[in-house]
Amino acid sequence: MIQTFTLDDVVRYTYEEMSAEEAQRFEEALCLDSELMDMFHQLHSVKSRLENISIEKEPSRQTVNNILAYSKTFDIRVAEE
Amino acid sequence: MKKYTVSDSKLVSLYKEGHEEAFEQLVGRHKNKIFTAIYMIVKDECIAEDILQETFIKVVNTIKSGRYNEEGKFLPWVMRIAHNLSIDHFRKARRYPTIIMEDGHNVFNTLDFSEDSAESIQIKKDTHTLLRQLIKELPEAQRQVLTMRHYMDMSFKEIADATGVSINTALGRMRYALINLRKKMQKHNIAYDPNIYPR
Numbered sequence: 008m009i010q011t012f013t014l015d016d017v018v019r020y021t022y023e024e025m026s027a028e029e030a031q032r033f034e035e036a037l038c039l040d041s042e043l044m045d046m047f048h049q050l051h052s053v054k055s056r057l058e059n060i061s062i063e064k065e066p067s068r069q070t071v072n073n074i075l076a077y078s079k080t081f082d083i084r085v086a087e088e
Numbered sequence: 089m090k091k092y093t094v095s096d097s098k099l100v101s102l103y104k105e106g107h108e109e110a111f112e113q114l115v116g117r118h119k120n121k122i123f124t125a126i127y128m129i130v131k132d133e134c135i136a137e138d139i140l141q142e143t144f145i146k147v148v149n150t151i152k153s154g155r156y157n158e159e160g161k162f163l164p165w166v167m168r169i170a171h172n173l174s175i176d177h178f179r180k181a182r183r184y185p186t187i188i189m190e191d192g193h194n195v196f197n198t199l200d201f202s203e204d205s206a207e208s209i210q211i212k213k214d215t216h217t218l219l220r221q222l223i224k225e226l227p228e229a230q231r232q233v234l235t236m237r238h239y240m241d242m243s244f245k246e247i248a249d250a251t252g253v254s255i256n257t258a259l260g261r262m263r264y265a266l267i268n269l270r271k272k273m274q275k276h277n278i279a280y281d282p283n284i285y286p287r
Contacts, residue, residue, distance in 0.1 A: 015260055015263060017263070018244070018262050018266075019244065022244070022262075049267060050267075052270065053269050053270045056219065056278070057219075057238050059216075060219060063120045063121065064120065064124045064133075065119070065123065066119055066137055070137045070140055071115060073141055074140070074148075075108075075115065077145055078144075078148045081149075081152050
């Protein structure tokens with residue numbers, strides 16, 4: 008029996024949140040269902056565009072140094088107080 | 089997503105054994121992503137720096153005192169700590185958090201155009217600026233789930249938990265966010281990737 012998938016399942020597949028087995032069943036369903044296929048094309052194309060936009064920011068060197076220094080001087084007795 | 093030869097899990101194990109350089113690697117790998125996630129909630133660099141430090145203090149305390157759960161993945165765990173501390177900041181300030189994309193250059197200052205001509209650099213910049221503007225125009229709930237999934241690396245389950253909705257609601261919001269964004273892109277003639285959408 009072929010499992011029925013919803014349009015929200017297309018989102019999970021597009022973002023690789025299915026197990027390998029479920030993804031395989033989904034791909035079989037995709038070939039037989041033009042609505043699912045169309046939705047996949049739509050979502051995947053936008054996802055690809057979004058992946059090209061970087062919005063990453065970097066913390067200051069001082070902040071990173073503070074974090075590393077805290078770890079090096081960590082005292083479990085003080086942390087548990 | 090980047091692939092590393094030494095896994096986060098291995099680095100955590102080394103760190104527990106006293107190898108501080110393993111912790112340095114973990115911080116180096118993930119600091120930008122965690123900092124960006126915090127900044128997108130609090131929208132203030134100084135506060136984001138403070139929350140990043142608080143986040144890693146919790147990480148150090150938990151791992152060094154032997155309370156780290158080996159079964160979980162490192163980054164999603166740290167992201168959850170960072171998210172909770174960011175939300176706590178708003179609770180203390182009695183403000184409601186709004187995840188908004190930033191217009192200013194500071195937020196998007198890491199775009200890499202080094203291989204392109206001046207003209208294509210400008211076209212890419214214009215397209216990216218427009219795309220960010222289109223994201224800003226999405227309804228709040230849709231923009232939130234899109235931001236959390238794409239730029240905070242949260243799973244739909246984690247987004248559902250963080251926003252207090254069912255996973256189906258989170259998936260539905262994401263689907264509508266992408267469909268709406270696609271419509272807006274079509275309206276503004278932002279081209280699709282021809283490898284994905286052959287004509």
